[in-house]
Amino acid sequence: MPLARRIIPCLDIKNGRVVKNVNFHHGTWDAGDPVELAAMYDRQGGDEVVFLDINASWEQRSATLDILTRAAEQVFIPLTIGGGVTAVEHVRSYLRAGADKVSINTGAVKDPDLINQSAEIFGSSTIVIAIDMKRRPTGGWEVYLQGGRTPTGIDGLKWAEEAWRRGAGELLVTSMDADGTRNGYDMELHQALANLVDIPVIASGGAGTLDHIAEVLTTGKADAALVASIFHSGQYTVDDAKQYLAAKGVPVRR
Amino acid sequence: MAARIVIVDYDMGNLQSVRNAFKAVGYQAEISPDPASVLHADGIVLPGMGAFGNGMRKLAERDLIDPILEFATGGRPVLGICLGMQLLFEYGEEYGGGPGLGLLTGRATRLPDTVKLPQIGWNLVEPVAAAHPIFEGLDQPYYAYFDHSYAAADVAPADVAAVTDYGRVFPSVVARRNIIGIQFHPEKSSRVGLQMLTNFGRIVCHSRSTLR
Structure with missing residues (x-):
């Protein structure tokens, strides 16, 4: 099964507050109280909630801990938090x-050892x-840091594999080319990741229609789809997405 | 006085989320590492994440093994969750193996390597003893949130209350009179999980009124 x-x-x-950056650095809009929204997504059938803290430094994060x-x-589904983690103590x-x-x-x-530790x-x-x-213009993908501002020269697939081997339980991979465009996930990227690592991959960046979500969970071989703007804007509910996926034969929790 | 549910604190994982979930369905559960609290409870919850051997060692260090056994054999309700369920069995094979609490027949063995481990995510739970009060309102197969690499094996068939298929078909809920084990995380399984905790709360209240 x-x-x-x-x-x-x-x-x-x-x-x-919740904000969703479009294309990472162009305009933002305020989408509400994080706890209220997370509880709403639990009621709608969301399978987990991810909070990404986009404050600049760890010191600004007491509001996030709260x-x-x-x-x-x-909220009684798994909660994932990310943002600014550079030490075991932050985890x-x-x-x-x-x-x-x-x-x-x-x-x-x-500090790759942070994964192992x-x-x-x-x-x-x-x-x-x-x-x-x-x-990359020449093929493949490159890892970017600081919310997509800083190129690293590191090959994306190589880093994904290393993170898995060092003990990551899951990968959450955002295509910066697709993120905020609502033109669909980077299917080639997610297929390549699924064929490479033996842990779940959460696909992120590009969801604009329910068919994009279905596509990345079937052809794209992703285990999970991260979705932001099309839910926050009220265009679709999680249940709309689940109904659509179930009708397409994708196993989902209803 | 309301029924006393004690969540046994033996330093193995996030106990607050279990307490939060009980609170959301109207039960004030108390988190305690104290053997006396266990003995005076109306129902106990043994949660836990991590390795089997570590779990038993921590229970022993805190002098909790005998109080839990005394509590359980007195007929009061015990709910084991995840590692806490596995500890209810006679034996766990994780890291060289060792004895468990022995409240139920069976052992905890590693799931087959033919599937990704740990199993992290939502899988189907199929009740086979739907008449058990832990399933009240939940007679159909439902998805619940799992996070584990080991699962029960060689369980007495009469004790298997629900099964799940991941690499092999394993008992995802076991129940023998007052002893209940749930392999998944009801506190993270949204509506269906909260329903099971509500049901456990009712079982504790019922047991309290009949045992007194």
């Missing part, structure tokens, strides 16, 4: 505040490695 494919609403949070604690009191404080999984991005590229202490299933990738 295959596991249900997951639909994961993602909430970018800053200063205690959001996690409140979310854990009201610990997020887990203590109420997160079930912690996502690490830049911190893992700068965190997986050993807290278990692989609590550690999600988030990777932002951009297509």
Whole structure:
């Protein structure tokens, strides 16, 4: 029996509110209280909720720890938090505040041993490695840091494989070319990842229609789809997506 | 006085989320590492994530094994969740193996390597003993959230209350009179999980009124 494919609403949070950056750096709009939205997505059938803290530094994150604690009191699906994690202690404080999984991005590229250490202490299933990738003109993908501002020269697929081998429980991979466009996920990228690693991959970036979600969970071989703007804008509910997927024969939790 | 549900704190995983979920369905559960609290409870919950051997060692360090056994044999309700379910059995093979609490026949063995481990995600739970009060309102197969690499094996057939298929068909809920084990995380399984915790709360209240 295959596991249900997951639909994961993602909430970018800053200063205690949800924001969704379009194309990472162009205009933003405020989409509401993170805890209320997370509880709403639980009621709609969301399979997990991801919070990404986009504040600039760890010191600004006390509001986020508070959001996690409140979310854990009201939301009864797994909660993942990411943003600014550069040390085992950051993982610990997020887990203590109420997160079930912690996502690490830049911190893992700068110190890959952080993956091994965190997986050993807290278990692989609590550690999600988030990777932002951009297509290279010459083929393949490159890893970008700081929310997509800084190129690294690192090959995206090589880094994905290394993160898996170091103990990541899941990968959350965002195509920066697709993110915010609503033109569909980068199918080639997600297929390549699924053929490469033996852990679940959460596909992110590009959902504009329900068919895009279906496409990445079938042809794209992703285990889960991260979805933001089309849910936050009210264009579709999670249940709309689940109904659509079920009708297409994709195993989903209803 | 309301029924006392004690969540046994033996330093293995996130207990607050279990307490939050009980609170959401109207039960004030208390988190405690204290053997006396266990003995005076009306129902206990043994949650937990992590390795079997570590779990038993922590229970022993906190002098919790005998109180749990005394509590359970007195007929009061026990709910084991995830690792807490596995500890209810006679034996766990994780990291060289070792004895469990022995409240149920069976052992915890690793799921086959033919599937991705740990199993992390939503899988189908198919009740085979739907008449058990833990399934009240849940007679159809439903998805629940799993996070584990080991699962029960060689369980007495009469104790298997629900099964799930992942690499092999394993008991995802076991129940023998007052002893209940759930392999998945009801506290993270949204509406159906909260329903099971509601049902456990009712079982505790019922047991309290009949045992007194």
